[in-house]
Amino acid sequence: MSALDWSRGLTEMTLAFHILFATVGVGIPLFISIAEWIGIRKKDPHYTLMARRWTRGFVITVAVGVVTGTCIGLQLSLLWPEFMRFAGNVVSLPLFLETFAFFFEAIFLGIYLYTWNRFSNPYVHWLLTLPIIIGSSASALFITMVNAFMNTPQGFTLENGKLTNLDPLAAMFNPATPSKVAHVLSSAYLTSAFLLSMIASFSMLRGRNHEYYKKSIRLNMLIGLILAVATIWIGDVSAQFLVEKQPEKLAAAEWHFETGNRASLIVGGRLDPVTKEITGAIKIPWALSLLATRDPNGTVIGLNEFPKDEWPPLYVHYLFDAMVGIGFYLLAIPVLFLIMTRMKRWNAFNRWMLGAILAGGPFSLLAIELGWFYAEVGRQPWILRGYMRVSDAATTNPNVGVTFWLFAALYLLLGIVCLLVLSRLFRNKSAELELEERRIIL
Amino acid sequence: MSLDQIGITVLWVFLYGYLIVASIDFGAGFYAYYGKVIGIETVIGPVISRYLSPVWEVTNVFLVFFFVGIVGFFPETAYYYGTALLIPGSIALILLAVRGSFYAFANYGAKKNNLYLLAYGSTGLLIPAALSTVFTISEGGFLSVRGNTVTLLMEELFFSAYSWAVVLLAVSSVLFISSTFLTYYADHAGDRKAREWLRSFALWGGIPTIISSLFVFIALRNHNRAHFQNTLELWWMFGLSLVSFLIAIGLIGYRKNYGTAFVMVMLQFAFAFFGYGTSHLPYLLYPYLTLSSSVTNPAMGQALVVSFVAGLVLLIPALVLLLRLFLFNAKYVKGETS
Ligand code: HDD
Ligand code: HEM
Ligand code: HEM
Numbered sequence: 001m002s003a004l005d006w007s008r009g010l011t012e013m014t015l016a017f018h019i020l021f022a023t024v025g026v027g028i029p030l031f032i033s034i035a036e037w038i039g040i041r042k043k044d045p046h047y048t049l050m051a052r053r054w055t056r057g058f059v060i061t062v063a064v065g066v067v068t069g070t071c072i073g074l075q076l077s078l079l080w081p082e083f084m085r086f087a088g089n090v091v092s093l094p095l096f097l098e099t100f101a102f103f104f105e106a107i108f109l110g111i112y113l114y115t116w117n118r119f120s121n122p123y124v125h126w127l128l129t130l131p132i133i134i135g136s137s138a139s140a141l142f143i144t145m146v147n148a149f150m151n152t153p154q155g156f157t158l159e160n161g162k163l164t165n166l167d168p169l170a171a172m173f174n175p176a177t178p179s180k181v182a183h184v185l186s187s188a189y190l191t192s193a194f195l196l197s198m199i200a201s202f203s204m205l206r207g208r209n210h211e212y213y214k215k216s217i218r219l220n221m222l223i224g225l226i227l228a229v230a231t232i233w234i235g236d237v238s239a240q241f242l243v244e245k246q247p248e249k250l251a252a253a254e255w256h257f258e259t260g261n262r263a264s265l266i267v268g269g270r271l272d273p274v275t276k277e278i279t280g281a282i283k284i285p286w287a288l289s290l291l292a293t294r295d296p297n298g299t300v301i302g303l304n305e306f307p308k309d310e311w312p313p314l315y316v317h318y319l320f321d322a323m324v325g326i327g328f329y330l331l332a333i334p335v336l337f338l339i340m341t342r343m344k345r346w347n348a349f350n351r352w353m354l355g356a357i358l359a360g361g362p363f364s365l366l367a368i369e370l371g372w373f374y375a376e377v378g379r380q381p382w383i384l385r386g387y388m389r390v391s392d393a394a395t396t397n398p399n400v401g402v403t404f405w406l407f408a409a410l411y412l413l414l415g416i417v418c419l420l421v422l423s424r425l426f427r428n429k430s431a432e433l434e435l436e437e438r439r440i441i442l
Numbered sequence: 443m444s445l446d447q448i449g450i451t452v453l454w455v456f457l458y459g460y461l462i463v464a465s466i467d468f469g470a471g472f473y474a475y476y477g478k479v480i481g482i483e484t485v486i487g488p489v490i491s492r493y494l495s496p497v498w499e500v501t502n503v504f505l506v507f508f509f510v511g512i513v514g515f516f517p518e519t520a521y522y523y524g525t526a527l528l529i530p531g532s533i534a535l536i537l538l539a540v541r542g543s544f545y546a547f548a549n550y551g552a553k554k555n556n557l558y559l560l561a562y563g564s565t566g567l568l569i570p571a572a573l574s575t576v577f578t579i580s581e582g583g584f585l586s587v588r589g590n591t592v593t594l595l596m597e598e599l600f601f602s603a604y605s606w607a608v609v610l611l612a613v614s615s616v617l618f619i620s621s622t623f624l625t626y627y628a629d630h631a632g633d634r635k636a637r638e639w640l641r642s643f644a645l646w647g648g649i650p651t652i653i654s655s656l657f658v659f660i661a662l663r664n665h666n667r668a669h670f671q672n673t674l675e676l677w678w679m680f681g682l683s684l685v686s687f688l689i690a691i692g693l694i695g696y697r698k699n700y701g702t703a704f705v706m707v708m709l710q711f712a713f714a715f716f717g718y719g720t721s722h723l724p725y726l727l728y729p730y731l732t733l734s735s736s737v738t739n740p741a742m743g744q745a746l747v748v749s750f751v752a753g754l755v756l757l758i759p760a761l762v763l764l765l766r767l768f769l770f771n772a773k774y775v776k777g778e779t780s
């Protein structure tokens with residue numbers, strides 16, 4: 001394998017690993033804040049305990065997020081020096097701002113962790129969650145701006161290889177920014193809602209029945225419902241953005257080759273690589289035009305409009321379908337759960353429901369991976385769409401293969417130890433035990 | 443000041459910040475391990491962990507700030523250093539990752555064990571050694587640039603006296619900075635026993651620091667004559683550095699004002715670090731990169747400076763709050779509040 005292939009492999013591996021922890025890092029603070037606030041407001045120590053327990057797990061994931069983020073941050077220069085030399089001139093502003101967001105978050109997280117008993121007014125401690133939420137969500141905002149720039153670069157002119165007319169703000173606020181940032185944030189919050197209810201339903205499935213777990217699931221399902229609606233809605237907005245600004249990415253995901261109106265939506269199926277014939281798919285007439293343009297007669301640009309060497313790999317179709325599938329699953333579960341809690345005759349906490357909620361945790365993380373792989377692979381062959389190909393950006397250093405295996409070993413180690421530590425953290429000290437220790441009896 | 447000067451000053455200040463906070467952290471890891479070996483971990487362990495726990499993530503951000511900032515202000519550096527540093531950079535990253543995550547695992551999750559302490563202690567010395575090679579490489583002579591490829595000459599690096607002198611200086615500085623700070627912190631906490639141990643570490647740590655910095659000067663003279671000449675013109679900065687060092691050692695030796703002593707250590711390193719940095723200019727990498735040949739365009743430069751100032755407005759009060767709550771709060775330092 002060439003330095004290019006290894007660099008791609010290492011970038012994919014690091015990002016795929018980092019994004020799990022980064023998503024958790026963006027999402028969980030919101031829930032910690034909500035739980036602590038309800039706890040103070042309703043004087044219900046169950047919620048306060050939730051905030052405490054979530055924080056404890058959160059710190060572990062933050063640590064892995066921080067170290068893997070440091071890896072990717074430096075690896076961008078180590079593996080893609082040509083790209084960073086270019087990007088450094090145009091889009092380093094959001095990267096730079098991101099470090100301030102990290103600073104902000106890191107400082108207040110440090111304070112939050114060690115001041116549970118310092119203030120006589122509990123709201124003061126709760127207030128500390130706000131800068132943490134702002135800091136972590138702002139890191140997502142800024143880094144996603146960089147990624148959006150890679151998809152729709154603007155804010156500069158390239159004349160004979162020279163950069164002129166630079167406008168850092170235009171580069172930051174490029175056309176892909178709004179939909180991308182919104183979707184990344186809402187999906188991170190959604191994922192966190194499901195991860196937290198996953199933990200509670202796991203405990204209930206193992207026979208624990210305390211009211212604490214039920215409260216946790218109820219809270220997270222309620223917020224999860226709102227977030228699922230938001231995520232799907234913004235996902236749809238993202239697709240419409242693609243239709244306008246990056247039609248080849250959407251066309252690749254939909255296996256839409258011929259430009260035309262009344263395009264049908266293709267779900268699943270198999271593609272003949274030569275004839276481009278699709279078999280075994282569910283075809284919904286007009287649906288693609290309707291979704292993409294809000295008009296069943298609308299015209300959707302097909303892949304054939306683009307030179308073949310600029311086509312993204314066509315397997316992204318499956319990534320996209322799977323992400324959307326999971327999106328609807330994550331909507332269905334809270335709806336079902338909330339209906340069941342309204343119906344007096346049904347037990348919303350039956351084994352099936354708990355199992356379905358539990359599955360939502362891994363599924364939502366999977367959707368994050370699928371979504372990112374779709375977004376990034378769908379940009380291929382470009383690293384900067386229209387300006388720089390991935391193959392022109394990679395390092396020329398011949399030793400990338402070695403570093404690939406070193407980092408593979410690192411992530412394996414971190415992944416395993418992190419899971420062990422987290423499971424021990426929640427198993428060794430069940431919520432019941434902790435409630436008793438803290439003499440909380442309700 | 444021109445844009446490139448503002449840029450390098452900002453970056454250098456943050457790198458200095460990292461040097462101090464990271465040294466405290468790295469050295470603390472080593473002392474925690476050493477304390478265990480000689481059986482005094484119950485004495486110095488609590489002091490160390492009370493300081494480190496709230497601040498470890500902040501330490502890491504200083505480093506991130508530096509390498510993101512340098513690509514922002516001087517994008518050309520990404521190309522040269524990025525291509526050349528693949529192996530040493532990756533090794534440093536892996537060490538940093540192991541250290542940071544295992545610190546959190548042990549501190550917030552499971553109980554501590556020996557293997558963890560060993561990893562924590564040894565990475566504390568290996569990371570500064572790995573990171574310091576960047577300074578060595580910046581002196582020139584370790585890269586070969588042919589057309590589009592930049593290669594690091596590993597053998598030259600390994601057999602260079604200068605490179606080893608820098609490693610030695612980095613490691614001994616880490617131990618010295620850390621022990622002087624922890625002496626102050628232990629004293630502030632009123633922990634006599636821990637303070638006495640750390641004080642003796644500090645006194646012993648001062649000697650190799652000074653000897654190895656002499657080595658560095660001698661080796662630099664052989665390796666990069668031009669840079670060495672520049673340092674001679676800035677002799678007074680290095681002189682002030684030595685004076686600060688002597689005051690610090692004196693204060694610690696006479697068991698007086700550990701706080702002032704630590705400030706003196708900070709000054710000692712500030713003078714040396716800025717003396718080194720100033721004499722290195724205008725080169726960022728001998729002889730390929732200078733400030734003006736690698737600086738970013740004015741539009742981006744201005745945007746970065748403006749955002750930097752705005753960022754500081756946000757950051758400084760937050761940092762002050764952090765320090766007041768944990769470093770200068772007597773109750774916390776003594777372990778009376780959680
Ligand atoms: C829990 C996670 C999750 C869920 C349930 C969904 N998505 Fe998503 N999606 C993401 C998580 C995500 C993501 C990880 O956040 C991505 C990757 C890159 C990005 O901008 O967001 C993404 C990208 C992404 C893109 C590409 C945007 C671009 O490249 O600019 C589109 C068009 C959609 N999504 C559309 C949808 C639709 C129509 C969904 C539901 C019905 C949906 N997503 C559910
Ligand atoms: C944060 C979430 C992100 C994830 C999970 C992600 C994921 C990926 C993946 C999976 C690839 C490989 C595509 C392929 O198969 O070729 C890729 C490519 C790449 N991405 Fe992203 N990306 C993210 C954001 C970014 C951002 C913000 C940047 C830039 C600052 C970036 C820089 C790159 C580079 C340099 C490549 C190499 C090109 C390639 O391998 O195809 N990524 N990314
Ligand atoms: C190429 C893409 C990315 C790069 C270069 C990158 C860089 C980094 C770096 C350097 C850190 C460590 C900061 C520290 O020392 O505290 C970090 C952590 C973090 N990153 Fe990433 N990141 C990328 C993608 C993302 C994405 C897409 C998100 C959000 C969706 C994200 C969210 C975070 C968060 C929240 C943290 C803080 C750690 C935590 O709270 O878990 N990052 N990232």
